[in-house]
Amino acid sequence: MPRCFLRRATAEMVPGALGFARLDRLGVRLVLLLGLALLPVGIMTMMQTWRVLSEANRRVDSSLLGESLNASAVERRVITRMIGLADSLALNLPEMMDDTSSCSAYMVRMVRDTPIINFAGFTDTTGQLVCGSQRVGQQVAEPDVALMFSNDTEGSVRVAERTAITDAASILIRKSVRDASMQPIGYVTLALPFNSVTLERDIEGNQVNAIDILTFDSQGIPLISDVGLETVEKRIPANRALVNLTTDTGIVFQDFDKAGRERIYTVVPLVPGQVYTLGIWSVETWRIGVGGYVAAMLFPLLMWLASLAVAYIAVHRLVIRHIRSLRRNIRTFAATRRIRIDDGRDVPAELREVMDAFSQMTEQILLDEADQENLLHEKDVLLKEVHHRVKNNLQLIASMTNMQIRRAQHGETKFMLRRLQDRVMGLATVHRNLYQAAVLSEVRADTLISELARQLANSSIVPGKRIDFTLETEPVLLYPDQAVPLSLMLTEAVTNAFKYLGQPETGNPWVSVILRKLEQDTSGAAKIELIIANSTGPFVIEQQNQAVSGLGSQLISAFVMQLGGVSSANEDNGVYSVGVTFETADFTDDPDTGSNRSSGSSAG
Missing domain, CATH: 3.40.1840 (Profilin-like)
Structure with missing residues (x-):
């Protein structure tokens, strides 16, 4: 199955499987979903906490304002009383201006009857004190300043450390005085020493x-x-x-x-x-500051995080832990075919059913694999027995052919029977290698070629002639569908090489067999090359006057076609060589029979 199809199938079965690996975990997903579900509750809790803290701060603010009013109640009462007294004087002074001595006497009595006042007087617009409890007739203010106070309809409250009226620090309350036509004629001044306010507070005992x-x-x-x-x-x-x-x-x-x-x-x-x-x-005594807000906001946040932690631990304890145990069991079974047995007492019922189903599945798989191994073993035994019987039958045919060769009278008949015997022995060698192989589906082509070539060389020895035979092979594995035609082609080619072997000008006549691997092409398929070469010159074996049938060449061409390869034949510089180059093939299913055959073979 293509990997891309498996990847798509996994993505369809497990949403998010192609995403971040950490986010694909069950615990993380559940925590995220639970966090989103609890997030509105957490936000509402934080907003409510914010409202409560804000309301508490508002109440603290109101309390502080009340405390401030309560703390300044003495000042307020004294100053309000003096402002009222100044307003009363401002209204009555125009009638007293006709007799300034009576006005001054009135001011003296006011100061005497009101202990918190140490001065009372009227100053005209020029800055001269017209009447007062003391210093009458003196210039107590500059004309422009006096005019400013006279035009101030609202009045003023000022503090003065030392004035022309009093030597001590005092609070001066001034109020504009107007005549019947509402024109300013001056202003009235009341002086309160600082200690008078403190004395009033000490009397009331406000803390x-x-x-x-x-x-x-x-x-x-x-x-x-x-x-x-x-x-x-x-x-x-x-x-x-x-x-x-x-x-x-x-x-x-x-x-x-x-x-x-x-x-x-x-x-x-x-x-x-x-x-x-x-x-x-x-700051520490009253209002809730930034630290209080942060601490109050952290509590619902910590509760939210704690709930997520509890949910994650619960999921890990109840689900993930058992899923990981099941995963370990699956991996152990896949690697070693061993079944791990876990204690399922604390496993939830749903997961216990999955584990039971997995146990039943593994048991059934082991039983099926055991049956399959038995069937494969029986098949291997039967195939080896078939190859052994075929090899014996072929050897029997070769022995019968050998008996017939001994009784033949004509050389041509003997030659034809010997060629037939070589072909039968080549087939027998293939079947012997198949039933001796550990894996029936593979044949060591180098071993097969070596054995078969030596066998042909031994049977082709010419009495009184020394023939050099060389063999070079590299390890090559082939499937039987290619091993059989390759061995039969070798038989024909080696037989022809010895038949038409020539005496070189120098040295002994020779025959060589080479089996080697070539470099892979762009398609990645492995290529094999088989070359059978011999020396040329005067024939070593005497050639009888007989017509050349060309059967060997036809058989070689047919076997090359079965291999799906390319043949070559060259003669140069006293060397004649026959070769074939082909690609190794794999097993494919035969659509007609449903059996396996190598993909590189074709009908001979």
């Missing part, structure tokens, strides 16, 4: 877990810090300016501070549009 709670205004200027404003620059975000964090909604983000430490920042509006609170938190 937070933040690294720092920082209050800053809309311009991004820090106002209040739990840790202190001296080192506030090291704690604020390195990649975001405070002025860009002013938003009316709370935000949470992760960034590095200017000292290179990773932090979580929360921003909530303390006074929308004016004051904001920045909470600084430790």
Whole structure:
């Protein structure tokens, strides 16, 4: 069967057999299919885990925002209260401007009744303090600055380490004052010392877990810090300016501070549009970071891989292991015809049925092969017996012919009977070699030719004449269909060589037989050449006056035709040679009889 047909048949029976060898394995295929089946579940699990983690982070963000609001509740209450007080003063001051002394007395009472305020006053558009709790009549601001604060309808909250109004660091709350026609006439200022906010927080006892709670205004200027404003620059975000964090909604983000430490920042509006609170938190304390996400995502992935590993181990344990055992049994049986018996107690029922079927098949094959060997042995014995009987019968015919030669009166009759006897002995030699051969389908042509040529040379000895006989052969195996015509042709050619042997000018007359192999041609077939040569000159054997029948030449041509070869005959320089060149043939089926015959033979 052609190899390409077997390859196509294997590919049809085993899909993917022509693909990658590793992917053709049952365990790998099953793991791939199971992995694809479980992949949607794994993806859904990872997505759900992502949602849970995101929701947890959102809740943490909300909690952090709430903590930030709770931590800045004191600041918010104080600053909101002071902004409300500044708004109230801004509304009532236009009516107090007629009597500045009464206005200043009102400011003094306000500072005295409100412990967290250390200054209250009104500054006109020129920068002069018109009325206040202290320093009335002084120039506390430049005219352009005073005009700017007077035109600011929203008001402002600023921090000042030292001002013309107060010597201590304070938070300044300013609010524009307008007359009845809504024209700016100045602005009111309230000053809150830093320690007033800290004192309020200590009284309420609010405790937070933040690294720092920082209050800053809309311009991004820090106002209040739990840790202190001296080192506030090291704690604020390195990649975001405070002025860009002013938003009316709370935000949470992760960034590095200017000292290179990773932090979580929360921003909530303390006074929308004016004051904001920045909470600084430790990364390890609150939010789930990238490491938490990776660890959470790895768990369903590891579960998915573990399920594939369990499936592969299960398939290997239940199926592949037994299939490999069956494969070893098949290979052992194919190589040694020995049946391995495995313990099938833990084999699944389906595979056990396959193993039982294989055992029955191997037993039947062994029985069939034993019967076939017996039949072949009987056939060989019968064939050898046939060849032996044929050889005996041919020798009997040769003996009877020899008796007839002795009784013949005429030389021509003796010569014809002797030629017939040589042909019969040639056939007998072939049959003797066949029944003595170990393989009946092959004949050692070199042995056959050597034996037959010596036999003919011995029978052709001329009394009183020395004839040199040389024999050169190479090992050649032929099938009987070619060995028989080759031996018969040799008989005719050697007989003719001795019959027409001539005496050379120098030396003894000679006959040579050469059997050799030639180089293979492009078709790859082995070619054999047989050459029978003899010396020419005066005949060594006296030729009787008789007509040449030409039967020997006809027989040689017929035998060459049977061999499927090409004959040649040459005479040159005192040498006459006859040769044949043919290709070795193989056995083929005879379509008429169904028996085997060599493909190179033809009917004689």
